[in-house]
Amino acid sequence: MVYNSINFIVLFPLIFLLYYVIPARYGKARNLFLLVVSYLLYMQWEPVYALILMGVTVVTYWAALRLDGTRRSRAVVTAGVILALLPLVVFKYFNFINDSLSEALSLAGLHFQLPGLNWAVPIGISFFTFQALGYLWDVYYKRQEAERDFLTYALFVSFFPSILSGPINKASLVIPQLKSLRPQYDRAKVTEGLRLILWGMFMKVVVADRVALYVDTVLPNYMYYSGISCFVASVCYTIQIYADFAGYSLMAIGVGKTLGFELTENFRRPYFAVSVTDFWHRWHISLSTWLKDYIYIPMGGSRCSRLRNYWNIFVTFLVSGVWHGANWTFIVWGCMHGICQIVEKMLNQQRCRYGLAGKTVKVIITFLVVNFAWIFFRMPTLGDACGVIARIFDLSLSHAHAVFMPTATDSALMALGVGMLFAKDFLDEFFPCHCRLLDNRRAVVRWSAAVVTLVLILLCGVFSADQFIYAKF
Amino acid sequence: MKRHLFKIAAFFLIVVLLDLATGMVFSRLTGCARGGDTARNEYICNKTSEDILVFGSSRAIHHYNPLIIADSLGLTCYNCGQDGNGAILNYGRYHLISQRYHPKVVIYDVMPLYDLLTGEDNRKFLGWLRPYYDRPGIDSVFAWVDPMEKYKMMSRMYRYNSRFLQILSDCVRPAQEDALKGFQPIEGTLDTLKINPEVIESPQLDSLKISCLKRMIDEADATRFVFVVSPYWYGMDDRLIAPLRDLCRQRGILLLDFSNDPKYVHNDDYFIDGVHLNARGADEFTRDLVKRLRQVCAEVVQDAMSPRLAAISFSKRG
Numbered sequence: 180m181v182y183n184s185i186n187f188i189v190l191f192p193l194i195f196l197l198y199y200v201i202p203a204r205y206g207k208a209r210n211l212f213l214l215v216v217s218y219l220l221y222m223q224w225e226p227v228y229a230l231i232l233m234g235v236t237v238v239t240y241w242a243a244l245r246l247d248g249t250r251r252s253r254a255v256v257t258a259g260v261i262l263a264l265l266p267l268v269v270f271k272y273f274n275f276i277n278d279s280l281s282e283a284l285s286l287a288g289l290h291f292q293l294p295g296l297n298w299a300v301p302i303g304i305s306f307f308t309f310q311a312l313g314y315l316w317d318v319y320y321k322r323q324e325a326e327r328d329f330l331t332y333a334l335f336v337s338f339f340p341s342i343l344s345g346p347i348n349k350a351s352l353v354i355p356q357l358k359s360l361r362p363q364y365d366r367a368k369v370t371e372g373l374r375l376i377l378w379g380m381f382m383k384v385v386v387a388d389r390v391a392l393y394v395d396t397v398l399p400n401y402m403y404y405s406g407i408s409c410f411v412a413s414v415c416y417t418i419q420i421y422a423d424f425a426g427y428s429l430m431a432i433g434v435g436k437t438l439g440f441e442l443t444e445n446f447r448r449p450y451f452a453v454s455v456t457d458f459w460h461r462w463h464i465s466l467s468t469w470l471k472d473y474i475y476i477p478m479g480g481s482r483c484s485r486l487r488n489y490w491n492i493f494v495t496f497l498v499s500g501v502w503h504g505a506n507w508t509f510i511v512w513g514c515m516h517g518i519c520q521i522v523e524k525m526l527n528q529q530r531c532r533y534g535l536a537g538k539t540v541k542v543i544i545t546f547l548v549v550n551f552a553w554i555f556f557r558m559p560t561l562g563d564a565c566g567v568i569a570r571i572f573d574l575s576l577s578h579a580h581a582v583f584m585p586t587a588t589d590s591a592l593m594a595l596g597v598g599m600l601f602a603k604d605f606l607d608e609f610f611p612c613h614c615r616l617l618d619n620r621r622a623v624v625r626w627s628a629a630v631v632t633l634v635l636i637l638l639c640g641v642f643s644a645d646q647f648i649y650a651k652f
Numbered sequence: 653m654k655r656h657l658f659k660i661a662a663f664f665l666i667v668v669l670l671d672l673a674t675g676m677v678f679s680r681l682t683g684c685a686r687g688g689d690t691a692r693n694e695y696i697c698n699k700t701s702e703d704i705l706v707f708g709s710s711r712a713i714h715h716y717n718p719l720i721i722a723d724s725l726g727l728t729c730y731n732c733g734q735d736g737n738g739a740i741l742n743y744g745r746y747h748l749i750s751q752r753y754h755p756k757v758v759i760y761d762v763m764p765l766y767d768l769l770t771g772e773d774n775r776k777f778l779g780w781l782r783p784y785y786d787r788p789g790i791d792s793v794f795a796w797v798d799p800m801e802k803y804k805m806m807s808r809m810y811r812y813n814s815r816f817l818q819i820l821s822d823c824v825r826p827a828q829e830d831a832l833k834g835f836q837p838i839e840g841t842l843d844t845l846k847i848n849p850e851v852i853e854s855p856q857l858d859s860l861k862i863s864c865l866k867r868m869i870d871e872a873d874a875t876r877f878v879f880v881v882s883p884y885w886y887g888m889d890d891r892l893i894a895p896l897r898d899l900c901r902q903r904g905i906l907l908l909d910f911s912n913d914p915k916y917v918h919n920d921d922y923f924i925d926g927v928h929l930n931a932r933g934a935d936e937f938t939r940d941l942v943k944r945l946r947q948v949c950a951e952v953v954q955d956a957m958s959p960r961l962a963a964i965s966f967s968k969r970g
Contacts, residue, residue: 185800199653364653373660581843588818626663633667634674637809638816643775 181343182376182430183383183642186223191434198438203363210334210357213438217339221302228301231266236336238262239311243318243325256319260312267308270300275505303342305502309469311336314350316473323350331357340434344427346443346465353440361439372436374617374629375429378603381632382426384640386596390415390422392641393593397583398557401567408583409570416557417550418597421449424463443468448604450549453531453541455519458549466502470495489524493517503556508564512555519548592639599635675808681819682783682812687826690819692834693780696732697748703727705749706834707742708761710735715761715882715929717938718833724942727756731834738766740777743864744793747871748784754874757948759941760865762881763927764892767865770858775801782811796860837931842885842920857895865896869903878948881909882937883916885923908944910937 181187194216201209222229242259246252268276274295281292314335317323326332335353397404397412404412428445435442443465452458459467471480475495481488493514500513523529531538551568558564585593606614616628685691704727706716712733721729734741742760749755765771774797784790785805794801804810812819821827869877879900881893888911900907916922922933929937 185803189803364656366653366656369656587821588814591817592814626666629663630666630670634670634809637671637807638674638813640813642804642810642813643773 182427182434183380190220195437199364203360206358206360207330209361210330213339214330214334214337217334217337217342220339221337221342224302225299231270231301231304232307232337232342233333235263235266235308235311236333239315239336240326240329240332243315244327246315246318247325252319256315259315263308263311263315266301267304269296270298270304272501272505303344306345306347307336307342309466309502310341310347313347313469313473317350323354326350326354328358338435338440340431340438340440341442344424344431345463346428346431346445347469348443348465349468352443356440365439368436368439371618372433372438375433375436377433377629377632377636378617379426379429379431379433380640381596381636382422382429382600384636384642385592386600387419387422387426388641388643389589389593389596389639390419392589393583393585394419394557396585398567401563401570403581404570404583405581406571406573408581409567412583413550413554413557413567413571415593417450417546417553418600420553420556421446422596422600425449448608450546451542451604451608452545452549453538454523454529454545455516455548456523456529458545459516459520466499470499474498489521492520492524496520506559507561508555508558511561511564512552515552515555519552595635596639671807671809675811678809678812678816678819679783681823685819685822685826687830688818688822690815690822691826692830693783695830696730696745696834697784698752700730700732700749700755701728701753702730702833703756704729704759705755705757706731706733706759706761707746708733709738709763709766711763711882711927712761713834713836714838715934715937716759716941717835717837717935719835720935720938721759721942721945722833724939725945729833731832731836733761733834734780736766737777737780738763739768739861739864739868740774740793740797741780743868744778744781744784744790746868747789747793748787750871750873750875751788754872756874757876757878757945758868758872759945760868760877760879762879762893762896764855764888767861768857768893768895769861770856774798774858774860779814782813785811793864796863835934837934838924838928839931840924841930842923843925855892862895862899865899869899869905876948877905878945879905879907880941881907881911882941883910883913883922883929883933885916885918885920885926887912887917906948908941910940913940915940 198209198212201212203209218229218232221232239259242255242262245255245259249255277293277295281290284291314323314326314332318325326335331354334357335348335350338348338353341348393415394412397408398416401409401412425446432442432445445463445465447461447464449458449462452461475491478491478494479487480491483491494517496513496517497510498513499516500510503509503513520529528541531541533541554567555561555564558567584590616624617632619625619628682690682694685694702718704718704721704725706712706718706721706729708716710733713731713735714733716731716733718729718731721727732742732745746758762768766777778794778797778801781790781793782805785794791802791805794805879896881888890909890912893907893909893911897907899905910916916929916933916937919933922929922936924930924933
């Protein structure tokens with residue numbers, strides 16, 4: 180469900196009220212209602228792709244059940260993983276693999292290419308596939324009991340708040356909540372959920388979509404703009420992707436809370452990280468946890484030789500890059516993050532022991548490194564990414580005058596949104612017990628903060644952008 | 653649960669009341685704006701009375717000097733061009749204007765991307781019309797663009813979305829004076845870096861934009877439309893305006909195409925970038941245009957003096 184759409188504003192109160200009309204003692208009926216809603220919302224986009232969602236659900240459910248009491252558990256889990264990954268590979272990576280192979284063959288003088296697929300990628304496929312695979316591996320490693328109730332498991336995979344762009348929830352977190360009798364109405368959770376939805380919406384429409392106006396003007400036409408403009412655009416993109424994705428995650432977690440569920444935390448003020456390693460403890464936490472649990476640790480993690488450990492880190496972030504998209508730009512982006520973490524580990528710079536000034540310097544350096552890597556993430560080809568970087572570091576001043584200046588109104592609205600986001604993150608990071616507004620103890624302050632946030636959303640939000648960046652992954 | 657739901661409802665009630673109040677304040681402030689884009693938009697929609705109006709995008713606002721047109725043709729003129737906008741906004745504005753009076757001539761500067769072809773999200777063209785959503789016929793424009801817009805427009809505050817700072821500053825400290833009758837010349841010389849021809853690889857017609865142009869023509873009872881394609885530094889692929897040519901031929905409307913005029917193509921003296929004339933180029937172009945317009949305007953003056961004759965001539969154009 181796209182949270183910044185009229186559909187959501189109309190449908191969500193309806194779903195919310197209908198859900199709470201069902202008495203808490205009928206837990207299964209509530210789950211069934213949520214499952215039907217999840218599938219209907221998924222089918223809003225492309226009905227036939229619900230079959231893929233169902234297919235991945237059935238395959239992993241069946242494989243997990245088969246793992247119980249079989250001697251050939253390795254074969255079962257391998258078959259389950261391959262079958263579950265098949266739609267993802269076909270829809271997302273087939274064209275990329277096909278093109279890359281044919282290019283490689285053409286270098287050797289061989290010309291062979293299979294016809295490309297012209298199908299849209301099922302929305303959220305990377306998220307629900309990884310969530311289902313995580314469950315399967317948890318059962319395989321005996322961290323999780325195989326779920327026998329298909330309704331519960333199907334709802335775990337398709338739960339509508341998180342199916343589009345995560346968080347990628349662990350079965351051990353969500354399935355017990357689905358199986359337990361939830362309270363009829365948890366007032367504190369609903370309030371907290373609404374608060375998260377409100378702030379998430381602010382991050383998306385006031386911050387992300389506003390700075391996107393600068394990014395979308397400059398970066399696609401970087402060759403006509405100065406290095407300063409390209410650098411500002413890259414910083415704007417760094418802010419955009421955070422506000423967009425963290426805003427979405429907050430709304431997803433908020434929607435889950437209003438229905439009485441706790442979902443995985445996904446962001447923890449990532450741009451205050453003191454190293455790239457620290458950044459990954461704060462950015463897309465559900466994915467980095469998944470990668471750690473199912474790639475890094477099974478490969479040996481850090482309990483092996485130094486060289487092997489560096490290799491494990493590199494492969495983990497290579498997978499992260501590949502997960503984000505079928506393009507060399509994502510692979511380079513993933514490798515850059517992997518290499519940075521290896522270097523930090525070699526130099527013992529994963530944490531900060533330098534006091535306030537040192538910490539400030541490290542935060543700025545980390546921000547710039549991450550910002551640099553985002554250029555590869557944003558641009559459509561490696562050539563374009565290198566073009567932007569070359570333009571930023573072009574010291575000849577030959578393009579110095581081609582600066583893109585947004586209108587005074589746009590600049591002011593951009594500064595307002597980014598300023599508020601920075602202030603909130605700064606206070607949450609360094610003064611977590613002070614200056615709380617949306618969850619202040621005094622009702623007057625709480626209500627005023629919520630009203631002002633909503634007013635700012637209406638007055639400053641950009642409502643013409645539909646989609647979240649991560650929805651395409 | 654009931655008590656909590658009541659509290660949530662109370663919260664939204666406060667927001668609704670605030671929304672209504674803020675909407676009223678900004679509506680009043682819009683009417684009071686003393687300059688800038690707010691006052692200009694208000695003037696175009698509610699106060700114009702000129703004989704000739706110029707419509708179009710940034711190319712209209714920077715290319716047509718109303719003072720030259722007025723001096724040369726003896727008719728009053730105002731430039732209603734708007735940066736980054738095209739047929740959708742211009743139809744809405746013309747619809748609002750035609751509820752008050754019918755200008756004698758509308759000069760419409762065509763830019764294919766904004767007036768004929770699919771491009772950016774059409775919702776972005778509704779911004780300047782939002783404050784006038786309640787006026788007859790404007791809600792239809794919003795519905796054509798996106799049926800969901802009517803829900804957004806239920807919020808009075810949203811009608812001033814992204815413009816409230818501009819409105820406040822235009823009331824308190826107006827930035828621009830409108831001595832040039834809406835015209836905004838760009839001083840300076842050609843910046844070669846900004847000559848980036850817009851390559852439209854597979855142009856697709858936007859049925860909504862074209863239907864807005866058609867509706868504008870259909871609603872122009874006593875207004876004569878002249879479509880103009882002003883000069884481009886790099887010229888323009890003639891195929892891009894083929895649908896407009898057909899439309900003009902069908903409706904008997906004059907189309908003046910300067911896009912590949914050798915006087916302007918690749919003439920660095922007249923341009924600031926690939927698509928915009930500088931002040932010198934704009935004055936020169938306006939003079940050239942006026943020469944071509946004399947004939948039309950002579951007919952208009954004659955029509956105005958002889959209403960019966962006018963009725964005949966318009967029914968012939970049918």
